[in-house]
Amino acid sequence: MDVQLIITLFLIGFTGSFISGVAGIGGSIINYPMLLYIPPLVGVGMFSSHEVTGITGVQVLFATIGGILAYRKSGYLHVSLIIYMGVSVLIGSLIGGFGSRMMEEQAINIIYGILALSAVALMFIPTKGREGKDDEIPINKSLASLLAFIVGVGAGIVGAGGAFLLVPIMLVILKIPSRVTIASSLAITFISSIGATIGKVATGQVLFFPALIMVISSLVAAPLGAQAGKKVNTKVLRWILALLIGGTSIKIWTDILF
Template identity: 50%
Template structure:
């Protein structure tokens, strides 16, 4: 039973981090519902919402780190370039927010965590449906964005993502695309770096809050370290429209999955 459980955790970590690298997300947007429902559905184990939030935060940390390193190795050769200014402004703000959210999550029950996640997913879907016709073009050196909106949005996303154990990219990417009007490939590459910084605060918050399931987390992280570089390589070769639609479908699916039990209750 334990062997099957840990194999399942490794595979789920791989799946989540594959999409992390491909779409520029931390992976929690898909890993949260997978970890919450798949082990129970297969009869190999059970994880509470608090367990899943803690595991997801560590998975996001390592998956985003692996994804950033993979993108950096190919920076400038395949059109996937980090924007250092964007990462600095949004990364610093989201770090503070995720630290606050990670500590605060210990005082919420499972239903509260699931509700917050469900609301975030719905908002992200709505933002992704907004046409992005006015995205900027040109090099990263000439890229301009509203710093106040970037910092404020990152701080708010950091708080709520720290609560549910997510890096926040599934909210950051729609904001960067539709509000800040950042080009898709720059958004995907930069968001992974921002998510990694966010995960630092989230991990510290989870460590302070306690209650981390050690071995399930370890095996999930192992899968993440394998899947993220593969996903980033695939994502760099895909059309930007496919990446955007893929993220939209992914977020929409997880939103429905999380809201179903909430609405039933």
């Protein structure tokens, strides 16, 4: 593999994973379009949508590990929420990961665009602040499980953990406080990415060396981002998420429609 491509992949992975650690997402919402557009833009290579979903699926798996470790003693990991949403999202991501092999590249991009637009819409719905840690916060377990399953299917298709949609769902619909949402979403995303990765590997959609480069950059950058995220105002975190998701959504839909 060309040295320039290796450097490009490392920088993409580092950027996406740092931001993912700050905002409590797996990084695929950022890495997916960067992997699609940046390598050909700088003339170092090109990946298909299937290859991109395979690479991001593996990358998210390791990026979330770093974030979870950073939050493990914070008191913000909601155990029962993680269990209920984690089981549902795992089942969904396995279905999406295996099923994506039969989909056209354009269809994968459309699914990504729909998920991104949904996330943006949720992020701009005003919410009332709530406080609390761990299992002090009540949850609607049935609703949480159903939503996690739906997100898991879509996330499995695009090689994501689904945190870019899980975060606004947890904030807006389930009414989970921002800090608890960010910490717990990393754990749920990790579980989701297991299913997505299994599906992608089993169907031959993973390029292992590019994925390895992205993983290495994730292990370096994600913990740094998580530490930085603890110091950032929660309103700022939500605006960061909204801007990132909105920007990538516009780019994807522009390419799809024009």
